[in-house]
Amino acid sequence: MAIEINKEISQGTVEQRIVYESGNEMAAYAAHQINYHIMGYFPISPSTEVAQFLDLMKANGQHDIKLIPADGEHGSAGVCYGASTAGGRVFNATSANGYLYMLEQMPVQSGTRFPMVMNLVCRSVSGPLDIHGDHSDLYYALNTGWPILMCRDPQAVYDMNIMALKLAEDAAVRLPVLVASDGYFTSHQKRRVQTFANREDVYAFVGEKPPTGFADTLDRNRPITVGPYMNEPDYINNCYQQSMAMYNSEEVYDRIRQEYAVLTGRDYPILDLYRMEDAEVAVFLMNSASEIIKDVVDQLRAQGIKAGSIAPNMIRPFPQKAIAEALKNVKAVTVGDRADSYGGHGGNMVNEIKAALFTHGNSSTMVISRIYGLGGKDFYAEDGHNLFRFAIEAVEKGKVEVPFDYYGHTPGDPAKAPKRVLNPMKYEDLKTGLITVTPDEASGKLNVRIPPLRSLTKKPKRIAPGHGACPGCGIFSGLELFFKGIEGDIVALFHTGCAMVVTTGYPYSAHKATYIHNLFQNGAATLSGVVEMFWERKRRGELDEYNLKDDFTFVMITGDGGMDIGMGPAIGAALRNHKMIILEYDNEGYMNTGAQLSYSTPMGHRTSTSNVGSKQGGKVFHHKDTAQIMAATHIPYVFTGSEAFPQDLVRKAAKAQWYAQNEGLVYGKILIACPLNWLSEDAEGSNIVGAAVDSCFFPLYEVEHGVTNITYNPEDKSKKVPLSDWLKTMGKTKHLTRPEYEESYKMFEGEVERRWNMLKAKHESPYL
Numbered sequence: 001m002a003i004e005i006n007k008e009i010s011q012g013t014v015e016q017r018i019v020y021e022s023g024n025e026m027a028a029y030a031a032h033q034i035n036y037h038i039m040g041y042f043p044i045s046p047s048t049e050v051a052q053f054l055d056l057m058k059a060n061g062q063h064d065i066k067l068i069p070a071d072g073e074h075g076s077a078g079v080c081y082g083a084s085t086a087g088g089r090v091f092n093a094t095s096a097n098g099y100l101y102m103l104e105q106m107p108v109q110s111g112t113r114f115p116m117v118m119n120l121v122c123r124s125v126s127g128p129l130d131i132h133g134d135h136s137d138l139y140y141a142l143n144t145g146w147p148i149l150m151c152r153d154p155q156a157v158y159d160m161n162i163m164a165l166k167l168a169e170d171a172a173v174r175l176p177v178l179v180a181s182d183g184y185f186t187s188h189q190k191r192r193v194q195t196f197a198n199r200e201d202v203y204a205f206v207g208e209k210p211p212t213g214f215a216d217t218l219d220r221n222r223p224i225t226v227g228p229y230m231n232e233p234d235y236i237n238n239c240y241q242q243s244m245a246m247y248n249s250e251e252v253y254d255r256i257r258q259e260y261a262v263l264t265g266r267d268y269p270i271l272d273l274y275r276m277e278d279a280e281v282a283v284f285l286m287n288s289a290s291e292i293i294k295d296v297v298d299q300l301r302a303q304g305i306k307a308g309s310i311a312p313n314m315i316r317p318f319p320q321k322a323i324a325e326a327l328k329n330v331k332a333v334t335v336g337d338r339a340d341s342y343g344g345h346g347g348n349m350v351n352e353i354k355a356a357l358f359t360h361g362n363s364s365t366m367v368i369s370r371i372y373g374l375g376g377k378d379f380y381a382e383d384g385h386n387l388f389r390f391a392i393e394a395v396e397k398g399k400v401e402v403p404f405d406y407y408g409h410t411p412g413d414p415a416k417a418p419k420r421v422l423n424p425m426k427y428e429d430l431k432t433g434l435i436t437v438t439p440d441e442a443s444g445k446l447n448v449r450i451p452p453l454r455s456l457t458k459k460p461k462r463i464a465p466g467h468g469a470c471p472g473c474g475i476f477s478g479l480e481l482f483f484k485g486i487e488g489d490i491v492a493l494f495h496t497g498c499a500m501v502v503t504t505g506y507p508y509s510a511h512k513a514t515y516i517h518n519l520f521q522n523g524a525a526t527l528s529g530v531v532e533m534f535w536e537r538k539r540r541g542e543l544d545e546y547n548l549k550d551d552f553t554f555v556m557i558t559g560d561g562g563m564d565i566g567m568g569p570a571i572g573a574a575l576r577n578h579k580m581i582i583l584e585y586d587n588e589g590y591m592n593t594g595a596q597l598s599y600s601t602p603m604g605h606r607t608s609t610s611n612v613g614s615k616q617g618g619k620v621f622h623h624k625d626t627a628q629i630m631a632a633t634h635i636p637y638v639f640t641g642s643e644a645f646p647q648d649l650v651r652k653a654a655k656a657q658w659y660a661q662n663e664g665l666v667y668g669k670i671l672i673a674c675p676l677n678w679l680s681e682d683a684e685g686s687n688i689v690g691a692a693v694d695s696c697f698f699p700l701y702e703v704e705h706g707v708t709n710i711t712y713n714p715e716d717k718s719k720k721v722p723l724s725d726w727l728k729t730m731g732k733t734k735h736l737t738r739p740e741y742e743e744s745y746k747m748f749e750g751e752v753e754r755r756w757n758m759l760k761a762k763h764e765s766p767y768l
Contacts, residue, residue, distance in 0.1 A: 037088030040079025059613030087216030110145030132376020279308025472682030485653025497560030644690030679731025
């Protein structure tokens with residue numbers, strides 16, 4: 001990340017600079033100034049950029065943070081926890097479903113009292129999937145035992161990240177701290193921000209090193225047991241101590257923010273009160289919306305209405321006494337929650353405010369609850385006026401007529417209900433009879449006959465045109481070619497990823513066959529349930545009314561890192577041997593969240609989290625061979641394919657269908673082009689993936705009942721090309737052909753040759 005310095009300023013007692021950057025950039029900038037030891041991370045929008053900016057700075061030698069790309073958010077939380085037990089400073093960032101995936105680690109971290117700082121860039125928790133900002137993930141954090149600091153703008157993101165570490169490491173606290181900002185509102189919008197000019201001044205505030213005297217797992221002279229099994233009465237005592245530490249954090253934070261105000265001139269009191277001195281009506285909002293409401297307050301004051309606003313800078317511990325004090329003379333307050341506590345007659349904040357008023361003897365302030373801004377719905381001044389209107393009307397009528405409701409939703413119109421545009425595909429068109437698969441009793445393998453591919457062009461496409469993929473995207477040409485080899489009806493499940501996002505923007509869908517989506521990591525388990533329900537309902541005769549001609553073929557489509565975060569459930573499904581196909585489209589990264597590295601990204605390749613610079617030459621470790629991993633589970637059939645070799649792929653699809661309907665689980669992997677993030681020409685996708693095959697980087701083979709067969713050998717056909725020829729076709733890899741990156745190139749080339757020679761050995765021997 002390059003911070004543009006506009007001018008120096010003199011506010012406060014330390015030298016500062018003005019920059020113009022986003023919330024994500026400022027979280028990364030604060031982290032790089034602190035120079036944390038470890039960041040374990042996994043990409044998820046909208047927090048992904050934090051790791052991206054840190055990696056870019058790392059590539060240019062601007063910090064020493066060890067960035068560890070995990071296999072999923074659960075893994076990233078484990079990385080961070082382990083690192084925190086080892087006595088160093090630890091940082092992370094996540095959002096939404098990613099936070100929920102790591103949720104069980106959160107109370108472990110706080111319950112064993114190991115400090116760290118994590119940015120929660122708030123986003124809707126699906127389903128259905130929505131990647132925009134609200135506070136539904138934040139509300140899950142309320143009971144995890146982490147102090148929570150709130151950030152209304154990029155300036156607050158920077159400041160709170162620096163104060164958060166000092167708070168976490170204070171001897172009276174020793175808890176991990178969450179720094180919450182609004183996804184896309186704050187995370188991506190650029191604003192004027194003041195920063196410490198010198199890292200030395202940051203260290204003078206937080207300390208150059210973590211405080212000493214606390215136990216860690218690397219102290220050989222004081223071995224400790226972390227996370228023991230604990231019964232009563234010790235467990236309740238442990239929780240009591242943790243609770244006291246949480247309440248201590250309010251007083252400690254108040255001291256820290258005053259120290260910070262002297263240094264910088266910026267103050268973040270626990271409650272941000274605006275014109276509340278004599279307010280009769282008020283609105284309570286958090287983070288980005290709390291700035292907009294201040295303009296509304298000014299407009300109402302100009303009309304003679306005594307309006308005021310409240311926004312917390314800290315919600316754990318909840319500032320109960322301060323809120324009760326702020327509302328003691330207020331006649332009515334509207335509390336806006338950017339998430340619902342379903343069934344709780346209001347969101348979490350309104351119910352905590354009601355509890356604060358009750359606890360401190362205020363029975364006169366009327367409270368109105370409104371759920372607003374879900375799924376990133378914008379909040380404007382006119383919305384603020386409406387929230388105030390609810391409070392004003394309550395004062396005029398002397399009562400709250402509607403204590404709880406949603407604000408900003410729209411009534412349904414039956415006339416506008418989504419209608420089916422495409423009729424179901426005809427079975428007769430899908431079952432061409434042109435493809436035959438027959439078992440060979442002597443060899444135990446399958447004999448496959450496919451017609452000339454032009455004979456299959458009349459077969460309907462499973463995915464309709466009109467999806468939103470980038471120009472040149474290879475996903476759908478690869479998938480449709482594979483589907484040409486599948487006869488009859490399918491049920492498809494898509495992992496989260498580009499293929500899912502660009503085909504299912506409600507109320508539209510490009511899928512002409514039945515389609516399911518579930519969480520990024522859990523697709524294989526989900527489809528396993530569908531498969532087993534199909535066979536059980538069929539056994540019980542409950543599907544007779546559906547007039548099925550043949551059994552369904554169940555296909556899970558994964559990609560964009562889905563075989564990283566979803567590897568465990570995929571292996572579980574393989575070991576159970578469900579009758580289904582898992583097909584991975586390999587675009588060599590997490591392309592749906594901005595081209596971050598995945599475990600399928602090859603060594604040396606440039607991504608947004610494996611940048612190329614003076615200190616780093618792309619990804620630093622080798623790519624995961626998912627086909628070989630899945631073959632090790634002893635499923636009936638594993639294959640690789642490429643649209644550059646269409647007959648080979650269609651033949652393998654036909655085999656895959658037979659095995660999935662008759663024996664068990666099939667895994668296939670196809671390499672597909674991503675011109676946008678590979679930095680290649682849109683029209684060259686097929687040639688590029690073909691060169692990957694001819695360079696032996698992506699060999700075409702199958703593993704049938706444990707026996708490996710190379711289905712295309714470029715050496716035998718005198719078509720093998722140097723690995724560098726393939727790398728030159730993509731902007732993300734051209735640097736590897738330059739002399740300064742020769743070492744990375746040689747390591748990558750050596751690994752490609754090693755895997756190719758191992759594959760040839762397996763091809764020669766049925767016992768390997």
